[in-house]
Amino acid sequence: xxxxxxxxxxxxxxxxxxxxxxxxxxxxxxxxxxxxxxxxxxxxxxxxxxxxxxxxxxxxxxxxxxxxxxxxxxxxxxxxxxxxxxxxxxxxxxxxxxxxxxxxxxxxxxxxxxxxxxxxxxxxxxxxxxxxxxxxxxxxxxxxxxxxxxxxxxxxxxx
Amino acid sequence: xxxxxxxxxxxxxxxxxxxxxxxxxxxxxxxxxxxxxxxxxxxxxxxxxxxxxxxxxxxxxxxxxxxxxxxxxxxxxxxxxxxxxxxxxxxxxxxxxxxxxxxxxxxxxxxxxxxxxxxxx
Numbered sequence: 001x002x003x004x005x006x007x008x009x010x011x012x013x014x015x016x017x018x019x020x021x022x023x024x025x026x027x028x029x030x031x032x033x034x035x036x037x038x039x040x041x042x043x044x045x046x047x048x049x050x051x052x053x054x055x056x057x058x059x060x061x062x063x064x065x066x067x068x069x070x071x072x073x074x075x076x077x078x079x080x081x082x083x084x085x086x087x088x089x090x091x092x093x094x095x096x097x098x099x100x101x102x103x104x105x106x107x108x109x110x111x112x113x114x115x116x117x118x119x120x121x122x123x124x125x126x127x128x129x130x131x132x133x134x135x136x137x138x139x140x141x142x143x144x145x146x147x148x149x150x151x152x153x154x155x156x157x158x159x
Numbered sequence: 160x161x162x163x164x165x166x167x168x169x170x171x172x173x174x175x176x177x178x179x180x181x182x183x184x185x186x187x188x189x190x191x192x193x194x195x196x197x198x199x200x201x202x203x204x205x206x207x208x209x210x211x212x213x214x215x216x217x218x219x220x221x222x223x224x225x226x227x228x229x230x231x232x233x234x235x236x237x238x239x240x241x242x243x244x245x246x247x248x249x250x251x252x253x254x255x256x257x258x259x260x261x262x263x264x265x266x267x268x269x270x271x272x273x274x275x276x277x278x279x280x
Binding site for chain 2: 075108115
């Protein structure tokens with residue numbers, strides 16, 4: 001991925017040298033032309049086009065913002081309810097993610113989802129121990145949310 | 160509607176949202192039964208509360224005063240990265256040092272793992 005970005009920068013520099021104009025706007029034009037060139041030659045790269053990965057990162061950020069807002073609202077409603085009738089639980093969740101940064105990102109995202117908080121990660125990094133604020137109905141919903149999170153992280157890390 | 164009115168409305172909206180969420184966080188710290196549920200309140204609503212206030216200040220200075228303060232954006236990003244981690248670390252430290260969850264807690268998968276580890280130590 002970084003090799004592709006570097007190549008794109010280099011192509012933009014070549015464009016600046018070809019047009020003999022060293023302004024930011026020429027650089028941007030050259031960058032887009034280089035992007036088109038990379039798009040045409042993508043079958044020579046071992047990895048997929050880096051633009052796709054950047055797009056995956058952006059959609060992950062928006063997912064993050066959305067979940068933060070939803071979870072804040074759900075905690076808000078929980079606290080303001082006159083009777084606190086929740087039933088907390090600590091459950092085990094097995095993750096398919098392996099690399100350090102993926103597990104860290106997943107636990108941050110889970111901590112910011114409605115009603116869940118990561119308490120511990122097992123030594124082999126395969127299991128997360130999650131504190132749920134309401135055991136009754138949330139566990140199933142939480143599973144599906146985490147599937148979307150794990151899917152989004154896998155989408156970023158896929159080469 | 161002039162631009163100034165829109166800017167004012169946005170600023171007021173963001174800052175009051177942040178203040179309301181911070182208030183509810185404080186209320187949650189008083190009402191909830193144990194440290195883990197309190198940690199839920201403080202790691203989520205408090206983040207959004209501070210974010211709302213910072214975003215309101217950023218919008219005000221950018222659109223009303225014409226001053227683009229990039230430090231506020233950096234502060235928002237840093238808060239996003241650090242606050243879930245601090246919630247996790249406080250919860251973990253409490254659990255490992257033996258703070259019991261509230262009596263309503265339905266089941267607890269972590270208990271035997273920690274017990275096993277302490278036995279092997």
